[in-house]
Amino acid sequence: MDAQQFLAEFGHIANAPGGVGKLREMVYQLAITGTLTSQLDTDGDAHELLADISKLREKLIREKAYKRQTKLEAEALNIPSAIRLPATWCWTRLLDLGEISPRNDAPDEADASFIPMSGFSEFHMGALVPEAEKWGHIKKGFTHFRNGDVVVAKITPCFENGKAAVIDGLQHGIGAGTTELHIFRPIHPGILPRYIYLFLRSPYFALEGEKNMTGTAGQKRLPTEYFATRALPLPPSTEQARIVAKVDELMALCDKLETQQQARRKLQNKLRQSTLQAVATATSPHELQTTWARLADNFGRLFHAPEDVDDFVVELKNMAVRGLLSLPSSSSSHLDQVIADCDNLRDHYITSGLMRRQKLITVAESDVVYPEHWATAPFDKVAVVIGGVTKGRDMRGRDVVTCPYLAVANVQRGFFKLTDLKTIQIGKDELNKYLVKEGDLLITEGGDWDKVGRTAIWRGAVENCLHQNHVFKARVPSSCLLNEWVELVFNSGVGRDYFAGASKQTTNLASINMTQLRSFPMPIPPLEEQRVILEKLDALMALAGSWREKLERKQSLASLFAGATVAAFTGITVQQEEEPMKAPQ
Numbered sequence: 001m002d003a004q005q006f007l008a009e010f011g012h013i014a015n016a017p018g019g020v021g022k023l024r025e026m027v028y029q030l031a032i033t034g035t036l037t038s039q040l041d042t043d044g045d046a047h048e049l050l051a052d053i054s055k056l057r058e059k060l061i062r063e064k065a066y067k068r069q070t071k072l073e074a075e076a077l078n079i080p081s082a083i084r085l086p087a088t089w090c091w092t093r094l095l096d097l098g099e100i101s102p103r104n105d106a107p108d109e110a111d112a113s114f115i116p117m118s119g120f121s122e123f124h125m126g127a128l129v130p131e132a133e134k135w136g137h138i139k140k141g142f143t144h145f146r147n148g149d150v151v152v153a154k155i156t157p158c159f160e161n162g163k164a165a166v167i168d169g170l171q172h173g174i175g176a177g178t179t180e181l182h183i184f185r186p187i188h189p190g191i192l193p194r195y196i197y198l199f200l201r202s203p204y205f206a207l208e209g210e211k212n213m214t215g216t217a218g219q220k221r222l223p224t225e226y227f228a229t230r231a232l233p234l235p236p237s238t239e240q241a242r243i244v245a246k247v248d249e250l251m252a253l254c255d256k257l258e259t260q261q262q263a264r265r266k267l268q269n270k271l272r273q274s275t276l277q278a279v280a281t282a283t284s285p286h287e288l289q290t291t292w293a294r295l296a297d298n299f300g301r302l303f304h305a306p307e308d309v310d311d312f313v314v315e316l317k318n319m320a321v322r323g324l325l326s327l328p329s330s331s332s333s334h335l336d337q338v339i340a341d342c343d344n345l346r347d348h349y350i351t352s353g354l355m356r357r358q359k360l361i362t363v364a365e366s367d368v369v370y371p372e373h374w375a376t377a378p379f380d381k382v383a384v385v386i387g388g389v390t391k392g393r394d395m396r397g398r399d400v401v402t403c404p405y406l407a408v409a410n411v412q413r414g415f416f417k418l419t420d421l422k423t424i425q426i427g428k429d430e431l432n433k434y435l436v437k438e439g440d441l442l443i444t445e446g447g448d449w450d451k452v453g454r455t456a457i458w459r460g461a462v463e464n465c466l467h468q469n470h471v472f473k474a475r476v477p478s479s480c481l482l483n484e485w486v487e488l489v490f491n492s493g494v495g496r497d498y499f500a501g502a503s504k505q506t507t508n509l510a511s512i513n514m515t516q517l518r519s520f521p522m523p524i525p526p527l528e529e530q531r532v533i534l535e536k537l538d539a540l541m542a543l544a545g546s547w548r549e550k551l552e553r554k555q556s557l558a559s560l561f562a563g564a565t566v567a568a569f570t571g572i573t574v575q576q577e578e579e580p581m582k583a584p585q
Helices: 003-008 010-015 019-031 046-062 193-201 203-212 224-229 237-280 285-297 308-321 335-351 428-434 483-491 493-502 514-518 527-570
Strands: 090-092 098-100 111-115 131-134 143-146 150-153 164-166 174-177 181-186 232-234 375-378 384-386 400-406 422-427 441-444 455-457 471-475 521-524
Touching: 010 019, 010 237, 010 527, 019 193, 019 203, 019 237, 019 527, 046 090, 046 232, 098 224, 143 181, 150 193, 164 193, 181 193, 181 224, 193 203, 193 232, 193 237, 203 224, 237 285, 237 308, 308 483, 308 493, 308 527, 335 375, 335 384, 384 514, 400 428, 422 428, 441 483, 455 483, 471 514, 483 493, 483 521, 483 527
Parallel strands: 111 174
Antiparallel strands: 090 232, 098 181, 111 131, 143 174, 150 164, 150 181, 375 521, 384 471, 400 422, 441 455, 441 471
16 A cells, blocks of 8 residues: 555544554554655665674673673574565664663662653653652662663553653653563664664564563563564664654644544534434424434434444433323323322231331422423322341341342343342341332432432342342332333433432432432323333334444444554554455555
8 A cells, every 4th residue: 555545545544443543553663664754875874883883782791881681692683574674774683782671870878760650651752750769769679770761561451552661851860660661771872762662662563562471361471582682673873863753743743633533522522412402302393303303414423433322312211201202192191090009009018017107208399391291290109119128237036038139239220230149138027028029110329429310120030139228119009100111210311310419419429318219200191102102212222222333333344444554554464353354455
C-alpha cells in the first residue's frame, strides 16, 4: 500500500475503535524502519557510528568503567528478514550500545528521586512523577537509573500498555524505582535516548516482546535477554534527531485528533440525548410523530457506539411508562379491584401472623403526567411489601433451617445474579414469611446511589430462597395489575428519579425505607393497555438489540480494517481475533 492509498483510507482508520492508537503504532514502526524521514548525504553512516561505539566500549572495559554481561554478549544477532534498512543504517543491539541495568554510585546522604511504577506514563513521552528521597534510603532493593537512561516496564500489563520513559529532569540527576523495569544507559553521545525510546515503543519490539514474556498469567515478565539482544535498527545520529522531531510532531497531531474526537463525541452525546428527550416528552401524537421522524432521519449521526443504544432503551422505557407507546384504551384501570385484592391479601397475612398491621401512608407527590384515563395509587394500595431477614441474629436454641438468600448484589434491574448466593439460618417457623415465591418483586433498599430501587421479578430459579433485610419483597395479588408493569415502572426513569429524590444519601451511599417504597405513586393503566405497552416495548427492545449488534459488528469490522490497513502499510503483523481482512488494493 502506498501513501496515497493510505491517505484515502485515513478517516476510516482514525475513526475506528482504537484507530488513533493504530496510527501511533504506525508512526513508531515507520520511525525505526527508515521510512518516516528521508536519508540525506550529509547524515553520515551508522556503521561508522557503531565502530566508534565499539572502540569506546573496549576502552571502558579496560578501565573497568563498564558493566559487562558476557553471557548475553555471546548471543548471536538475529536480524529479521522482513525489514530492509536504508544503506546508511545498520543492525545492532542495546547490549552493544550501552549498559544494561547499570548501578549508580553516590553517597547515602545525596539527594535523589524515587519513581514507582505509577510514576511512569503510558503516553508518548509522558511526564515522570518523581518523589524526593535520600539515596541511602532507596539504593538497595530498587532499580537504579539516572538522567539520560531509557527504561521500559517489564511486567504485564505495564509492558503491553507501553510504559516506558527517557529519564530526564531529575533534580539531582540520579534515582531509583520499581524493580519491574529494564534500564538502558547509552555510552556514546551519538545514541539519542529518545530514539531508543521509539524503538522500545515500536510494534516491532513490543509484539515480539509479548510472545517472549515468561511466567504465569498476571505475572509475566519480559526477559533481559530479549531486551538486551533484540536486533535494533540504528540510523546515523543526525537522522535519529530528525526522526525524533518528526515523531513528536506526528504524536502531537494524534493528540489533537483525539481531542477533536472527544469533543465530537460529547457533542454527539448531547444531541442524541436531547433528541431522545424530545421524543420521550412529546405531549401529542403529532409532536411524537415529528420527534420520532427526526430521530429516525438522523440515526447514523446520533448512534455511533453500541453503548449509545442504551440511551435509546432508557427513553423507550420512559415513553412506555408515560403511555406514549399505545393508543388510549376504552376500558377503565380497575383500580378498585386491584385495591380490594391487595386488602384481602394483607388481611390474610396479618391474621396468619406473617406481618403486622402497618401505619397508614399517603401517596407521594409527583409531577409526572400520565394519560387521563389511567389511575394512580400509592404502591401500598396495590402490593403487600414485606421486609427481609436480618443477618447476625442469635439463633441458639431454635429449630432452624439453612437457606440461600438474595442480597442487594443479587438483584439487578430486570434480572438476578445468582452465581454467588450466600446462605443464612432462620427459624423454621419464619420460613413462610421470608420465602421468595415465583412472581414476587424484589426491590433493593440501597447501597451505591445507582442501586436504589433496582427491581426484578423472581421466576423460581432457586428453591427455598429468602431475601435479606436490604431487599424488599412485594406481592401484587391482583390479576388486573401485571408484575411486569410494576417492574418496568420501578426500573424506568420515573422510578429511578423518585427513588433518587426520596432516598437518604451520604457521600457514596443512598437508601430508601419501606415507607418511601409504599408511598410510591404507581401509575395503573387498564389491563389490556398494560399488555399492549409491554408487547410493543418488547418489540422495540428487540429492535434496539439488533441495532446494538450491528453497531458492535460495525466497530469490530472497523477495528479489523484499521489493523489490516496499517499492517499493509508498515509490515506490522497483527493478530486477528475474527476473520482476517485484507487491506484495500
